[in-house]
Amino acid sequence: MAALEIDNVRKVFGGKTEVLKGINISIENGEFLILVGPSGCGKSTLMNSIAGLESITDGQIRIGGEDVSGRSPKDRDIAMVFQSYALYPSMNVRDNIAFGLEMRKVPKEDRLNEVNRVAKMLQIEHLLDRKPSQLSGGQRQRVAMGRALARKPKIYLFDEPLSNLDAKLRVEMRTEIKKLHQNLGTTIVYVTHDQIEAMTLADRIAVMKDGIVQQFGTPQEIYDEPANIFVAGFMGSPAMNFIPAPIQKEQGQLVAKVTTAGGQTYSLPLGKRGENLEKYEGRKVILGVRPERISEVNITEVEREDVVVVKTKTEIVEPTGPDTLIHITLNGVEVGCRVAPDSAVKAGEDMEFMVDLSKAVFFDSETEARI
Amino acid sequence: MVNHHMAQRTWGFWINRGIIHALLISAALFYLLPLVVMLLTSFKTMDDIRAGNLISFPAEFVIEPWIKAWSSACTGVKCEGVGSYFFNSVQIVVPAVLISTALGAINGYVLTKWRFRGSELFFGLLLFGCFIPFQVVLLPMAQTLGWLGIANTTTGLVLVHVAYGVAFTTLFFRNFYVNIPSELVKAAQLDGAGFFKIFWRILLPISGPIIVVTIIWQTTQIWNDFLFGVVYGSGETQPITVALNNLVNTSTGVKEYNVHMAAAIIAGLPTLLVYVLAGKYFVRGLTAGSVKG
Numbered sequence: 001m002a003a004l005e006i007d008n009v010r011k012v013f014g015g016k017t018e019v020l021k022g023i024n025i026s027i028e029n030g031e032f033l034i035l036v037g038p039s040g041c042g043k044s045t046l047m048n049s050i051a052g053l054e055s056i057t058d059g060q061i062r063i064g065g066e067d068v069s070g071r072s073p074k075d076r077d078i079a080m081v082f083q084s085y086a087l088y089p090s091m092n093v094r095d096n097i098a099f100g101l102e103m104r105k106v107p108k109e110d111r112l113n114e115v116n117r118v119a120k121m122l123q124i125e126h127l128l129d130r131k132p133s134q135l136s137g138g139q140r141q142r143v144a145m146g147r148a149l150a151r152k153p154k155i156y157l158f159d160e161p162l163s164n165l166d167a168k169l170r171v172e173m174r175t176e177i178k179k180l181h182q183n184l185g186t187t188i189v190y191v192t193h194d195q196i197e198a199m200t201l202a203d204r205i206a207v208m209k210d211g212i213v214q215q216f217g218t219p220q221e222i223y224d225e226p227a228n229i230f231v232a233g234f235m236g237s238p239a240m241n242f243i244p245a246p247i248q249k250e251q252g253q254l255v256a257k258v259t260t261a262g263g264q265t266y267s268l269p270l271g272k273r274g275e276n277l278e279k280y281e282g283r284k285v286i287l288g289v290r291p292e293r294i295s296e297v298n299i300t301e302v303e304r305e306d307v308v309v310v311k312t313k314t315e316i317v318e319p320t321g322p323d324t325l326i327h328i329t330l331n332g333v334e335v336g337c338r339v340a341p342d343s344a345v346k347a348g349e350d351m352e353f354m355v356d357l358s359k360a361v362f363f364d365s366e367t368e369a370r371i
Numbered sequence: 372m373v374n375h376h377m378a379q380r381t382w383g384f385w386i387n388r389g390i391i392h393a394l395l396i397s398a399a400l401f402y403l404l405p406l407v408v409m410l411l412t413s414f415k416t417m418d419d420i421r422a423g424n425l426i427s428f429p430a431e432f433v434i435e436p437w438i439k440a441w442s443s444a445c446t447g448v449k450c451e452g453v454g455s456y457f458f459n460s461v462q463i464v465v466p467a468v469l470i471s472t473a474l475g476a477i478n479g480y481v482l483t484k485w486r487f488r489g490s491e492l493f494f495g496l497l498l499f500g501c502f503i504p505f506q507v508v509l510l511p512m513a514q515t516l517g518w519l520g521i522a523n524t525t526t527g528l529v530l531v532h533v534a535y536g537v538a539f540t541t542l543f544f545r546n547f548y549v550n551i552p553s554e555l556v557k558a559a560q561l562d563g564a565g566f567f568k569i570f571w572r573i574l575l576p577i578s579g580p581i582i583v584v585t586i587i588w589q590t591t592q593i594w595n596d597f598l599f600g601v602v603y604g605s606g607e608t609q610p611i612t613v614a615l616n617n618l619v620n621t622s623t624g625v626k627e628y629n630v631h632m633a634a635a636i637i638a639g640l641p642t643l644l645v646y647v648l649a650g651k652y653f654v655r656g657l658t659a660g661s662v663k664g
């Protein structure tokens with residue numbers, strides 16, 4: 001059964017600012033949903049609407065099949081972790097975690113047992129008597145999670161829970177949250193603007209922009225089959241290359257033409273990826289290729305039909321450790337390529353690249369939608 | 372080179388320090404001098420006052436002026452001292468301060484955490500209340516107290532001070548709570564707490580600084596009030612400020628400066644005491660913008 005259904009939800013602030021413009025999302029029990037999108041796109045507003053902290057203008061929100069649109073937050077059986085943690089400053093950690101149980105009239109003994117269980121799970125037993133002001137950022141984060149976990153609600157909401165932590169701690173907590181989800185099998189809605197967090201944690205991702213869900217799917221779908229240029233550009237780092245390229249027919253096969261900075265023109269065969277492109281013959285489309293699909297020449301793969309070798313001048317060479325990012329120019333736009341560090345040349349020198357089109361995507365240059 | 376430079380800095384440092392301290396000390400003396408004169412005078416005999424100058428020490432320390440000021444000096448027709456008026460003031464100040472502070476806290480809580488349509492306008496109008504001069508409300512308020520049947524009563528004076536003070540107390544609490552993250556309230560709502568539970572359990576325990584500020588402010592304002600006291604109080608219910616005025620202005624006989632000074636100090640003591648006891652919280656509360664969560 002669907003744990004959470006968001007059905008055509010709209011939210012208008014003050015009668016004029018439409019922040020959510022008809023959101024449709026549905027997730028199953030135990031799924032990990034990530035809402036991702038640029039700042040101001042309405043993620044927090046959607047979270048607050050799910051929690052009941054914000055009323056919705058239109059549409060319906062169902063939890064476990066029941067319409068909760070009109071219910072107050074406390075009657076929705078939801079727990080939320082806030083970006084600022086929102087720990088009660090005057091209470092120690094124990095009381096912070098137990099507060100929700102106390103409000104729900106759980107007997108004192110059960111409350112203490114529950115606090116101890118959660119504290120053990122999150123390894124914060126030694127912090128129980130401290131005030132929030134005596135905790136580090138990472139510890140506060142854990143306590144905030146503990147407070148949410150203590151009540152065993154139907155759904156957990158996380159609004160950018162890791163964005164106030166430093167990079168190292170963020171990666172650690174990310175893993176920990178993933179572990180927690182696997183062990184507890186809870187339904188989680190999680191907001192982030194970090195696309196790596198989105199890819200690593202999610203069962204499903206909803207990519208939002210301007211109050212509209214641009215695409216809703218599994219991480220792999222979002223990554224490999226982005227619905228439009230916005231999604232393609234937002235997910236993945238370094239970002240996907242967008243190369244405007246004319247489509248032509250050569251020997252009965254559709255190809256995309258690319259020209260290097262040196263003036264050399266190559267034909268990239270579209271193969272199976274070009275199935276829907278017949279009607280674009282003779283027109284320009286936007287060819288999307290991720291940097292890892294433009295690499296150094298590799299003997300075993302170069303024979304494939306959907307692989308083309310392109311030789312051109314390298315412009316910028318950026319070593320990142322595990323691989324090196326090289327910038328070249330194709331059809332007048334900058335294109336990033338990801339190569340093995342050993343095969344990288346110096347900036348300004350010529351190098352042969354292998355363009356792998358097996359995962360290439362094409363966008364209409366007018367609508368920016370995927371073809 | 373380095374040493375020379377350091378020495379120069381030290382010199383400059385001490386000169387600066389000296390100037391700052393000299394300024395501060397003279398300012399302090401300037402403000403303390405009247406109090407010192409009052410204290411000295413209140414322990415002198417009348418002969419001593421006529422003979423000596425203002426800041427000379429009493430030739431003989433006497434406590435009689437204080438006793439007289441408290442229990443037998445004439446304030447108008449009655450000659451019972453200012454003691455009973457002191458308790459009048461206490462009876463006005465304590466409830467008025469507590470009620471106006473409590474209302475201000477609730478108002479501030481609603482205006483920041485439970486905003487409603489028009490709450491900004493409401494706050495604007497309330498703020499306007501801070502700038503209404505006493506004189507403007509005198510007549511309408513007298514009328515209102517008459518209608519309510521509490522003219523010339525302590526209850527009436529309490530009501531006047533609460534009505535007038537709520538604008539200030541609301542302003543204080545509103546500005547304090549606006550810096551407390553609203554997510555605290557959201558988290559408590561999700562935890563199942565209601566309107567008053569959230570106020571009582573989450574916000575009030577961290578409101579210490581602003582409560583102290585408000586109490587000091589209100590206590591000082593209400594204790595020192597003269598105009599409302601003289602207009603809306605009468606005889607039995609008048610506050611000590613009015614009694615002090617009557618005492619000093621009683622025209623029969625010689626002016627007993629020692630008694631007047633003692634009475635004035637008695638009248639000023641509570642506000643002084645409140646500030647000495649809680650003054651550091653006052654300063655801290657005024658400057659502390661937010662509570663880090």
Ligand SMILES: Nc1ncnc2c1ncn2[C@@H]1O[C@H](COP(=O)(O)OP(=O)(O)O)[C@@H](O)[C@H]1O
Pocket residue numbers: 013014017019037038039040041042043044045046
């Ligand atoms: N109470 C409100 N009144 C008016 N506009 C609001 C309110 N809350 C949020 N907004 C607007 O809604 C938009 C989305 O905000 P938000 O949901 O916080 O974005 P995100 O969490 O994705 O960064 C923003 O443009 C913000 O200014």
Ligand SMILES: [Mg+2]
Pocket residue numbers: 043044045
């Ligand atoms: Mg947000």
